[in-house]
Amino acid sequence: MKLFYAPTSAYVRKVMVTAIELGLADRIEKLPSAAHPVKRDERIALANPLAKIPAAITPEGDTLFDSRVICEYLDAQAPGLNLFPAEPRTRWQALTLQALGDGLVDAALLSRYEMAMRPPERQWDDWVQGQLAKVDAAVARLDEKIEMVAGPLTIGQIAIGCALGYLDFRFAHRPWREKHLRLAAWYAAFAERPSMQATIPRDAA
Amino acid sequence: MKLFYAPTSAYVRKVMVTAIELGLADRIEKLPSAAHPVKRDERIALANPLAKIPAAITPEGDTLFDSRVICEYLDAQAPGLNLFPAEPRTRWQALTLQALGDGLVDAALLSRYEMAMRPPERQWDDWVQGQLAKVDAAVARLDEKIEMVAGPLTIGQIAIGCALGYLDFRFAHRPWREKHLRLAAWYAAFAERPSMQATIPRDAA
Structure with missing residues (x-):
């Protein structure tokens, strides 16, 4: 599978x-990409007209996006392992946890776009x-209902782990740990899992 | 199922x-809500700390969000009907189509937030x-590869239908039909389907 990739996303x-x-x-064969909300990367747009990453191209030539779809596709390629639970109640909980992690990242990213990309006089506090x-309410809810991230590994935990990793990467000036x-x-x-250690985000050199 | 609802979303x-x-x-029991990216609706936030809609509460008391999760949950409650195909390739195509529709709405909504909510001097063209x-690239791709929306009804077609309906609702000043x-x-x-006719968006009176 080809994957439009960036180490910061x-x-x-x-x-x-x-x-x-x-x-x-x-x-996974990584394809270079430079997704940006204002400066469109037309390489990505050939696969995904939204010009967002991740987007993937399967060995059959089908285009897949966004991250949720690609993750579920990968899950189906690994018989015997199951990050998307089949049992209904566990499945809805895992998928809602994934939506919480993705939504946390969505909000953090919109905040970052505002501060890091937009001309200062156009920023709106x-x-x-x-x-x-x-972001803060999501972190607080997870701490309050810590059982949400308990149990066997699911896509929900992975989404939350990546979301918290993003806060470490881009929002280190807003520490969340001491109150949670x-x-x-x-x-x-x-974060000690080898999968997390192998994917710590970094800016391009 | 209780659903935090708004007729404009x-x-x-x-x-x-x-x-x-x-x-x-x-x-479905509709609960009133007033989601807003700046003025948080704390009624929604009790269920979804992101304070976004839709969010749902199942008869078992579980909270579900976002729209993709709620739709798949509903699909599982209707044995015999299947808007989320089980056959792998059809499934990934339907889910990617859903992601395209959702992403079209995400982009349209961010554009609308900029123009309709933000103080004029803070807007960034x-x-x-x-x-x-x-938005435009998504519409053009769908027109170019119209086979993407062909075949039996799936969640992908529903997402695209609702996305185009949103353009009619909020972006009527940017007509897309004549070139597509x-x-x-x-x-x-x-749009003639009874399900679409019953859900045409409208502003509160």
């Missing part, structure tokens, strides 16, 4: 962690605060 | 169309154009 990281956990990492309120000790303890252990 | 519409197509609409480029006749013809027929 939390959504791409979710795909890579999923692939590593499933033992499929060696089937109410927008940034609105997005950061989503249960989530901090969970993440400290989760 | 394309993502909520996707859930409602899905429910109607599956014969489950009478099982490059951002609006970047988002509208995603194949997609226009598909949508004209799709």
